[in-house]
Amino acid sequence: MALLAADLKEGTKTVHSEAERSKFVKFFFKGEISPATYGRFLISLYHVYNALEKALDQHKDNANIQLIYFPKELGRKEALEQDLEFFNGPEWRDMLSPISPAQKGYVDAIERCAATKPDLLIAHAYVRYLGDLSGGQILSKKLQKHNDLPEGKGVAFYNFDQIEDKDGFKEQYRKRINQVEVDEETHKAMVEESCQAFIRNIDVFQEFDHELPLTKEEQEAAEVAEAANKKAGLFSSLAPSNLINSIASAVGLKSNA
Structure with missing residues (x-):
């Protein structure tokens, strides 16, 4: 059987790239995510890490979980609480409810693993923590650069x-x-679960798409759709009954068509 880490990397390659191409991530890299939107995004991360770290703690005596259990080095919950207060204020806990569909789907997936097959939690830990230690460090720099954050503020989540x-x-x-x-x-199953973790991430990203400006492709699609609707409306007005009604109205008569 092949090495698990290699299979996790290879098996998630496609969906990992898809996550990196998501609209939210693209706008993040361009510095076009507002502090308000990012503050709400942190709520999603908090739900995920709260569930994941609770599950890992619950199964820390599992021989396989023990191998990747580094709560002191990797735990993100407290760091997220710092960032949540920075971006959303002291009442940020009021924003935790109601939980969104994507947030709930992600949390449910983690809790399902914890309840039925704890070894699968390793897949979720792999996706989250190695991602935070890799691409997350680039996102931290983008966040600081484009939002002119005070030194050390708002980026605790990315600091290990x-x-x-x-x-x-x-x-x-x-x-x-x-x-x-x-x-x-x-x-x-662990490789498949890691793919599902990336998909859950994409679902979370997409919940914020409506808060972002239209991309060039979306603007072009909207213009095409608008033109099609106008054309459909014109043809509808030229339908026989509509045309007769229009003529009748013009001469002050009522049509029986």
């Missing part, structure tokens, strides 16, 4: 103060994943 060598830690983490012992069926 307990990890001196991020690349070295990621390598260690992958080696730990490769030490996970599961049967072939569970191995495949």
